[in-house]
Amino acid sequence: MTDSGDGASAPTSLDTTKSKAYGDFLHLDQLLNIQHRFNGAHDELLFVVIHQTSELWFKVILHEARAAVANIRKDDLRTAFKMIARITRIQAQLSQAWEVLGTMTPNDYLAFRDELGDSSGFQSYQYRMFEFMLGDRQAANFAPHQHHPHIADEINGILAAPSLYDEAIALLHRNGFAIAPSQLERDWSKRYQRHPSVHDAWQAVYRENTRHWELYEFAEKLADLEDAFQNWRFRHMRTVQRIIGEKRGTGGSSGVSYLKRALEREFFPEIIDIRSTL
């Protein structure tokens, strides 16, 4: 350290053993050498980095989501709230990334588009795990991963257990709300279907919010999370529209119209529904 005289001191990098520590700890040699380029087009680097950083954030999100579910299961909502809030902020950060990608023109993208072949974010298994963990479970979205045993095992593990929303419903039950047995024990791999008992329970929480404050706060945290996820989907769709218009996606979908439809897929349906009946 060198003292500047005002009490603030800057680190010195004279000690070469220490100056290596940062790069070693972060494995920078590896990290900064995996941005492989396809054909040398200028915008490839941005394209690769934005996907890689998104995947790193998905990794953190999954770590937080797993812990949040475990904490809800043991009724430790305060700890789960912190984790859900963090996921929501990471989602906001990911949505901000579309601003950067929006600087890529159709021409910039076309300069390397053919090199992508049929690879697409549609095949992002971490993204799919995130959707599945929250509760948006669509069997068709598992298809691209079932031929990769270690990924398929992990996804099957997620699908065999209740989602974050299923855990929220079980929590309502533990707090004395009359939830239909069909919602407490079911085939978790199947997509969640709205149920009147769940609607009534959330409605009761909101109607007497001061009495059920923690559950009310929990529901609002889930609403934040749903909002943040939908914002990401919306910004993705708009950015894609700006770059490829109505062309088909590299993954083979109809492109923007597919992404618009994805916006209709919900995570915590009754929590949004009850706003119309309060």
Ligand code: HEM
């Ligand atoms: C030039 C930039 C991009 C374009 C043109 C683009 C285009 C598309 C299109 C057309 C789809 C629909 C599936 C298909 O046919 O391929 C899709 C899906 C997807 N993309 Fe992108 N994308 C871009 C950037 C990104 C980035 C930076 C991420 C971040 C990880 C991402 C993640 C995803 C995910 C997760 C899906 C699946 C969505 C779902 O199934 O609901 N994309 N993308």
